[in-house]
Amino acid sequence: MRALCVEDDPRIAADLAGALGRAGFAAEICGDGEEAWFLGDTEEYGLIVLDLGLPRMDGLSVLKRWRAAGRQVPVLVLTARGSWQERVEGIDAGADDYLPKPFRMEELVARARALVRRSAGQGAPRQEIGALSLDTTRMTVAIGGQPVAVTALEYRLLAYLALHRARPVPPTELLDHLYGDEDAREANALEAVVARLRRKLGRGVIATRRGFGYQIEGAA
């Protein structure tokens, strides 16, 4: 899991990155408020450790901007200023936790773990099978990173194949899943859907295994 350490003192930043690294994070360092804002807005982190005193943009402003933009990444705020007013301000800005300097690395790591554990319940489930990637939250499909527009029916078919990627899925089962067993469709309807998908995704994504069914290619 990626972690971002925003801290202008290079020595502390290195310590932070080291401790987080030993705790299993892939830690990156950033010493500048504006760059931090940009990184947090564009990259995907599982955790951000944010110092408040920063050059070019104050840490609180950075945090507020992230939250205003809807970024939900867990943020742990560090500060040298220990007054309770400052703490209240930090928390109201959207910090998930707050740690006054000086602190022990052990405590920081424990809090970081707690934050990550807490936010683990709401991850973005994304499946990648070969070049195909399928975001089950947004209900979007991409092939080799390029987004592809698919219809609801096509999406349901793909999602079902992805879920059962380990085996070929027989046409009867797909028909049942897509239409419900009461509403009987001609078998050809399925082939038509597959054909349309293949046209959108390119060959080499949905494989036909004659007599067995369909299976997503590159599925182990």
Added chain:
Amino acid sequence: MRALCVEDDPRIAADLAGALGRAGFAAEICGDGEEAWFLGDTEEYGLIVLDLGLPRMDGLSVLKRWRAAGRQVPVLVLTARGSWQERVEGIDAGADDYLPKPFRMEELVARARALVRRSAGQGAPRQEIGALSLDTTRMTVAIGGQPVAVTALEYRLLAYLALHRARPVPPTELLDHLYGDEDAREANALEAVVARLRRKLGRGVIATRRGFGYQIEGAA
């Protein structure tokens, strides 16, 4: 929202309950570890403030039992013991936040609010999604900085879409949220509301994903 204050000193407990009450919680008091464990296990609270030094059962044990039983209620731990080892232990036991005594009631309330806000899945009081900005405390909407007057119903729809911006929201879910499942409305009512909103906000704010639902545009 109900809050439980677990604290054996009656004076502090009363202070806690008072402060939380003024912050909008329905605060209850409990001074005994075992009773606290029972209450937290059987009742529904939106927040629990837990002191560690308790008669009959230690606060940490209470917390661990709740977590072992799968209770997800936000817990804010208080303690007189301020060493970092104790704090690490509390956090690893499953505390969502930690406050060393002595503390200011203002800070406790701020942290309590943050915990509740976080567990409700809602971020900052102001959200910006593309050109759309939505102030959830003042219940106002602006597009490109220009305030837009919306009705209560329209606002609730927008707020719901904003909260679930990461995914397309199916019409059935929106109908449930806006009207409650008992009061069945024609599906077209929803489309009418969306149409009115689009007329006010302009195109390119609420996107329709045919077969999936509605989604706020520019939701990354």
Added chain:
DNA sequence: CCCCGGCTGACAGTTCGCTGACAAGCCGCG
């Protein structure tokens, strides 16, 4: 060589969602 399972492109029926108009409810105000 023929057959059969599966594929494809075209086409048309159907569904889905949008819009403008209208009327019923709701609320404040005189």
Added chain:
DNA sequence: CGCGGCTTGTCAGCGAACTGTCAGCCGGGG
């Protein structure tokens, strides 16, 4: 109590996107 404005559900018509069907094609296996 009546009135007017605002909100909001319903209706009907429309356009576009979706999707099932069909006829013909392909390719491998017997």
